[in-house]
Amino acid sequence: MGKTTLMVVDDSPFASKQIQDLVEENGYEMIGYAKNGEEGIHMYEELHPDIVIMDIIMPGIDGLETAEILLKKDPNATILMLSSLCDSGTLEEVKAIGLKYLIPKPWEDDVLLATLEMLTKQRESK
Amino acid sequence: MLSVDMEKIFDEAFCNVTKKLVNLELKKICGVKEESFFAEGYREAIETHGYLNAKIICWFSDGLFHYITDMMNGGTTPSEEEISLFLNEYINIACGYAVSKLNDMAGHSSRLSIPYFFKGLEKMGEKWEIYGGKSLLYHTEVGKLYILVKYSFQNE
Numbered sequence: 001m002g003k004t005t006l007m008v009v010d011d012s013p014f015a016s017k018q019i020q021d022l023v024e025e026n027g028y029e030m031i032g033y034a035k036n037g038e039e040g041i042h043m044y045e046e047l048h049p050d051i052v053i054m055d056i057i058m059p060g061i062d063g064l065e066t067a068e069i070l071l072k073k074d075p076n077a078t079i080l081m082l083s084s085l086c087d088s089g090t091l092e093e094v095k096a097i098g099l100k101y102l103i104p105k106p107w108e109d110d111v112l113l114a115t116l117e118m119l120t121k122q123r124e125s126k
Numbered sequence: 127m128l129s130v131d132m133e134k135i136f137d138e139a140f141c142n143v144t145k146k147l148v149n150l151e152l153k154k155i156c157g158v159k160e161e162s163f164f165a166e167g168y169r170e171a172i173e174t175h176g177y178l179n180a181k182i183i184c185w186f187s188d189g190l191f192h193y194i195t196d197m198m199n200g201g202t203t204p205s206e207e208e209i210s211l212f213l214n215e216y217i218n219i220a221c222g223y224a225v226s227k228l229n230d231m232a233g234h235s236s237r238l239s240i241p242y243f244f245k246g247l248e249k250m251g252e253k254w255e256i257y258g259g260k261s262l263l264y265h266t267e268v269g270k271l272y273i274l275v276k277y278s279f280q281n282e
Contacts, residue, residue: 011240012215013208014198057218059240084222085238087229104226105219106146 004120007032007049009040009066010082011058015105019053022109028116037066044070044077051119055105056083056090068097076126078119082107130231133260136182136275139224140262147216148197152264152271167191169244170217174225177234180277181259182221186213190269210243217241234280 006028008016016033023030032047034040036058044052052070056063063081070077081094086104094102101115141152168191174180186194195212196203204212218241225236259276 012211012218013204014212014215017200057222057238057240084219085226085229086222087226087235089229089235090226105222106143 003027003029004051004116004123005029005031005047005049006051006053006116007034007040007043007047008053009034009037009043009058009063010053010055011035012055015055015082019112022112023116026113037061037063037069040066041069041073045073050078050123051116052077052079054079054081056081056085064093064097067099071098078123080115080119130228132275132277133262135227136221136224136260136273137262139227140220140264140271140273143216143220143223144194147219148194150193150197150266150268152266155263155265168213170213170241171244172217172221172241173239174221174236174277175239176236177232177280178225178228178236178277179280180236180275182217182276183274184217185270185272187269187271190266190271193266193268213243214241232279 006023008019008030010016020030020033031049032043034043037060040052040054054063054067058066061069063083067079067081070079079099081099081102082105083090083102084105086102091102094100101119103112103115137154144150144152167188168186169183170186171181171183174182191213192203194216195209198212198216199208203209218238222238225238229235259274261275262273264271
């Protein structure tokens, strides 16, 4: 079986570089980086990554709205939300669009990796 | 009305996030406001809307600005086009940390805007005129940071 492929949607080059270094050291393949929601939607349709890591606060359409659009287009899309806003209200908003996980920024590497591993296993068992 | 120590919440947020992101200790200075500091350096601002309506403005001295952006870029200076994006992420994470805590304490929701970056003496516009509010001043090994938080809670 090939490597799990990832795409990051985040306006921050810091987040994308940190995530790329971390995931590639741990056996994932990062195949795309989009700087905003609109770019993320087009890139997803082109690349079909296994997992999308999505920031919430971005210029233009935010990460929640982008995730909602992606899930309408592909109900099987696997999306992990990432945000500096990580309170219970934001988590409820994430759950309301059908997603389960919200990782706070700054993230702990082991938490992010454990969540990616869990999502990978869930995808494989479908 | 929610009774919170805004100064303590933002102090904890900026100290923890700065340590975690760029391994730098912020040392708080009390009761000092150096006017010359505000005429130079870099400024970054962000707003919150919802239960907490706030304007948060940060002034970075030149040395601290470059230290933070270089460290966040893996030890090298980011390009001119990207440099503000690193500072945007820094203030977004620090203020997100503080606002998340406030949201959970209040049981209400507030959202963060996209941060704004201002270089040197560039005007911040009328809405960013200097207001009174909670202020925090820090010394570090590489420069100074001043944070002003002007805020009100909804329905106050």
